[in-house]
Amino acid sequence: MAQNKVQQEKARLDKFLCDALGVTRREATILIKRAEVTVDGAICKVASVKVTSESVVEWQDRKLEMRGPRYIMLFKPDGFVCSHEDGFNQTALALIDEVKKEDLHFAGRLDVDTTGLVLITDDGKWSHRITSPKHKCEKTYRVLLADAIGDDYAEKLAQGIELRNERELTAPAKLEVVDASNNEVLLTITEGKYHQVKRMFAALGNKVDELHRERIGNIVLDDTLEPGECRYLTQEEIDSVW
Numbered sequence: 001m002a003q004n005k006v007q008q009e010k011a012r013l014d015k016f017l018c019d020a021l022g023v024t025r026r027e028a029t030i031l032i033k034r035a036e037v038t039v040d041g042a043i044c045k046v047a048s049v050k051v052t053s054e055s056v057v058e059w060q061d062r063k064l065e066m067r068g069p070r071y072i073m074l075f076k077p078d079g080f081v082c083s084h085e086d087g088f089n090q091t092a093l094a095l096i097d098e099v100k101k102e103d104l105h106f107a108g109r110l111d112v113d114t115t116g117l118v119l120i121t122d123d124g125k126w127s128h129r130i131t132s133p134k135h136k137c138e139k140t141y142r143v144l145l146a147d148a149i150g151d152d153y154a155e156k157l158a159q160g161i162e163l164r165n166e167r168e169l170t171a172p173a174k175l176e177v178v179d180a181s182n183n184e185v186l187l188t189i190t191e192g193k194y195h196q197v198k199r200m201f202a203a204l205g206n207k208v209d210e211l212h213r214e215r216i217g218n219i220v221l222d223d224t225l226e227p228g229e230c231r232y233l234t235q236e237e238i239d240s241v242w
């Protein structure tokens with residue numbers, strides 16, 4: 001994956017090394033004290049020195065790039081969980097090749113058996129725009145239902161559904177029938193309640209057999225990605241969320 005280069009304000013040299021190399025602050029300090037790091041061609045032994053994206057920082061003859069926030073699109077396959085740890089299933093983070101994964105989080109989770117678009121980032125303000133119901137960011141799911149699509153579904157979903165153990169109705173959702181003979185629909189919602197799509201169809205007396213997320217806001221799952229593959233978002237995709 002080619003990393004987005006971001007013009008960034010100043011950072012301490014040790015913090016810069018942590019981000020660029022995925023080392024701890026202590027390990028970064030050791031590299032600096034051992035005189036292994038140069039800044040603009042000169043050895044620098046001071047961890048607190050400020051560097052910018054214009055500074056040339058090198059370690060072992062490798063030029064290190066200042067890393068900006070990360071924004072990743074993953075095609076989540078079935079059987080992976082959207083959390084850092086799980087006692088049973090593999091975490092979707094195992095599918096991405098990144099340093100400092102502990103800094104990353106999911107901008108909206110999918111159930112273990114749901115496939116499709118997952119966004120992963122270390123920018124909390126950006127992901128809040130996606131996950132906060134206040135911002136009404138649309139998420140579109142392709143759904144295969146067990147039973148026939150009711151004639152009244154579109155209207156009921158648009159009006160809001162009463163979910164078990166929820167006080168408020170769901171926000172208006174859009175239903176589009178893709179293939180009635182196959183019970184296949186697209187559902188667009190603006191919230192992200194626990195098992196929301198499955199619970200919405202359960203409330204209508206149906207059952208979700210397969211669930212796949214295709215879109216979050218203006219970001220569409222890249223059709224060149226295979227299940228388990230990822231790529232960095234383009235600047236246009238990142239900006240579309242703000």
Ligand code: URA
Nearest residue numbers: 111114195196197198
């Ligand atoms: N709704 C669900 O029920 N499951 C998901 O994974 C996503 C939305």
